[in-house]
Amino acid sequence: MSVTFIRNHPYVAAVIAALICTFLTAVGSAAAQIGGLAEVPAYLIMTASVALSILAGLWLLRRFRLSAREAGFRRPASGSARSVWFCVPLLLMEAIPLAVYGPAFARPGVEYAALALFTVVVGFNEELYFRGLSFSFLLGKSRKQAVIGSSLIFGVLHAANALSGTQPAEVLLQIAFAFLAGLTLALIISITRSLWIGIVWHIVHNFISFSTELAFDRTALVVITAQVLILAIYTVGLWKRGTAAA
Template structure:
């Protein structure tokens, strides 16, 4: 794997995107997020990536280090606001608690894995040639990647909204990583958003889907623009 990485970081990252989407798309579609198979699938992918990064002393390159100056990043308050959306109408634990816990852990690991792949591997692979392209491609592919949720039975309109606000979140995440050198705030935020989606109480009114999507786009987009003005 190291030889492949050294030969082409870009194709290394693209290969991992394909592997991740293919494996997790099929597992989540066939078994659901609450299945032990989905949990094991993302756990294995996350473990392989983490071992590779640690073993080859790439933690700093891929942002698996703490952010040194939270004040410059407004103490990540915009990320806290993004994390709050799933809890606007409260939270509840289901009667099938073990499966709900498995789903939450699965979504936590999905948040970690997607950040390492999209914000870590892909961004860094493209950054060497063009910062602008790296930022745009990392954010847009992250958003478009959520189309895979159609395979899990998610509605078309909900998926389209998710793609749009995921692109906005993607821009805020990649700007945070680019300016601060740490992927940890992005990993934590992404994981919390994912996990709370499994305990949130949903408002069935479609209007709230639009309101929450607009809220996320405005908060994430504004934060990305703010971070853009900060020095690296």
């Protein structure tokens, strides 16, 4: 791909970037499963795979002449004090599973340390590709298309979870959740010009999700539904401002 290719085919470029992220991330997961690794070495292998994806993403930034600041690695443009309010609905959403299930941390501390490292690189990696690269590519079309397009790609690629034996109904919920989360995060970066709020939320969300390891039962369905409602309301609230021309 070249800068000219991205200008002429932004959607193709956005999808290719997202597929690179998904493939490199999946390599580590597949290696851990094939090797039958225990929790800690599995997380470390997956962390290394995601770190490789991050390096590839940073190379793509240079390749397509995007500065780190242009991609969103900057302080929120709305000001640090005002930007705190963008985090409130996201934190409320993560408080729901903690309130329902409680912080039942029963595994050895080293497992949670490895999980924390993994969720940090995953949060950084996915925001770099989906709200950094893909969003930036689609901005050439319009701000609204960048928000919707990057969110659709983010949601659809979460269908890859079906390959790991996840129930179809759960996969559909994950896609819907990912699409709404993608919309919210894309609107936030559209307004603040910063990836950091999305990165922090992504880390917190993944750590809580992976550490609780909830069964897909009626209670989990209620929790996910409540989170989706919060995301939907938040998206509506951000929509007009986030999709307005810069």
